Amino acid sequence: MANHAEAISLKQWVRRELFFGQSFGVYLKSLITPFNIVAAVILCVGLPIAFIRFTQGLEATTNLSNDAPWGLWIGFDVLCGVALAAGGFVLASAVHLFGLKDYRPLVRPAILTGFLGYFFVVVGLCFDLGRPWRLPYPMLVSYGVTSVMFLVGWHVALYLTVQFLEFCPAVFEWLHWNKLRKWVAWITIGATVFGVILSTLHQSALGALFLLAPGKVHPLWYSPYIPVLFFTSAVAAGMSMVIFESMLSHRIFKSRTGDHDPAQLDRVLLGLGKGASIVLLTYFGLKWIALAHGQHWNLLLTKYGLWWLVEVFGFVLLPCLLYARAVRIQSVTLVRVASVVTVLGICLNRLNVSLITFRWDQSNRYFPHWMEIAVTITIVTVGLLTFRWIVNRMPVLSDHADYQIEDH
């Protein structure tokens, strides 16, 4: 355990590092907060449902059917989860590969979000898979190399590993495992490059999954460009999540942010906002190119056409302009507003492709069972609790006092 310079007992270490130096009883009492009570209620509902899911099956807990084989757990937990976790690779490549050192304070929270995001995507997937205990089969037992899903499976698994390695320095600093920390810091560049490649491929592959469903996905959302659309929008979503999160982090975890210069953080957020604005503008253009390529102009005046326009103007162009405006008037508040709209917009897009417009030709449509919604809320809650537990203990929002900033 903690091989600190001055040897301390395990008991002391546990008390200091896990309970903030309090006794266990005092620590437990300090946990009684409104947020935790809400979280506890959610878990009290969600965990029994999880039990039902794994003992009674999918039919008992979901509204999935032979015509709607994918529901909320894929549409939200997987598709939205992966898109929103894209901040990790965007920030890591900006700082480690493109030398934008100003963004350095945001890298660790972004990578932690990415890692936990992907981890809980896999948790959500385990709820959805018919036989989740066979999750390693595509890696170990049988290889369906013609499948886009095979690509997604491999890359998500590898990227989860990469993000774990990328986050390891924070864990090792916390544990004072200096040798290991040096070693993982040394592979940062390789891990970052590998992470960008994997992210490019699986973010777009999640879109490419739907290439096999023409006619089922509404033509306005179905396009040969869907891999590019998914990738571009994931970059915007990832950046926006980092902005959105920094707002929460620096409000909730004030004690953990160290002696950051608030003006410096604002400057970085405005820079991210500018980047997100450009990415969203590109995405906006791509949406229209995809429309023109499919020659679906005539569909714009249908019910689904209007819904498409709502998505493209209200949740792509609007946040794009909000970001641009925010940068112009140097308003961090407006950047944050834009980030929220972007995050909602990308989620809306993923749900449109996978659920809302899926099998638009049918009258009997899928709507999630309340237990599906409850499981999704539970997974998000556990994700937040895990994020908080780590941020409160490990050097994520600020540098560890004992470690110098090491640039690569």
Place this chain on the structure above:
Amino acid sequence: MTVNRRDFLKLAGAAGIAGAAQASSARAAPTNRVSDDWMGMLTDLTLCEGCRKCEWACRGANGLTHDQPIDDYDDKSVFEQRRRPDAENFTVVNRFASERPGENPTNVKIQCMHCFEPACASACLVAAFRKTPEGPVLYDESVCIGCRYCMMACPFGMPAYTYDDPFSPAVKKCTMCFERISKEGGMPACAEICPLEAITFGKRSDLLALARSKIESEPDKYIDHIYGEKEAGGTCWMYVAGKPFGDLGFRTDVGTTPYPELTKGFLSAVPLVLTVWPALLMGAYAFTKHREQLAHAEDEQAANSTTTSEEGIHG
């Protein structure tokens, strides 16, 4: 942590190989050529009277719940709702009333079409589906993880899933009675029981000739369209009918391209990303690093003079 750098690189290599393999074998076993040896089925919808004996026989042949006597299948009330194949019914018959009064309705038996290049097989990440040299598309439950991407991909929406089974859920679909037809003189149960011989089993090439001759000899009775000849790249199960297939519940928007082609372009871009991205990214890194070194050197030089140091770029 037990991963070392060599393992890490091996892992990276594995991902690359996986991607490359995908591109080179993006079209698994089947080819565009219609095998002369493939077996198939031809359903003549002008002959079917909707007795649903095929449904009964199918259940028996596939070991599904088979407790209803065959007479119960005379119940015509099931036609009030449009049904689809499910885990307990690998085939179902739907009835489509004629728009013209007095004219007989059309009864449509549906089941897995046994595509030449099955979308389900190209979608499956554990290769649980295979196109047999005999023609049927078969599913292997022993490797299935239950992602249900095959069901998303199937252009005809045929695979079903046993959602009610918590511990061994599986995909269920017609096998063209693979066991039976593998035996000498064997026929699929539905074709064997059909009292009106509306379903013909045989070599796919012979069935196509039969379908053409039916249409040519009775052009008033049949429309000039063999469903399955080209749909989704061609299927082993084919239909002839007296009415446009769009009016009989068939999807007419599946096109004639084999479905695996739809993801081929994407999969062939994968090796490109795997080779070009590292070069570009490492290039960017080298460039950044070099610039930092120059800036650093300048700083040292400037220590004595009044030059200001260079700052990083703000995006």
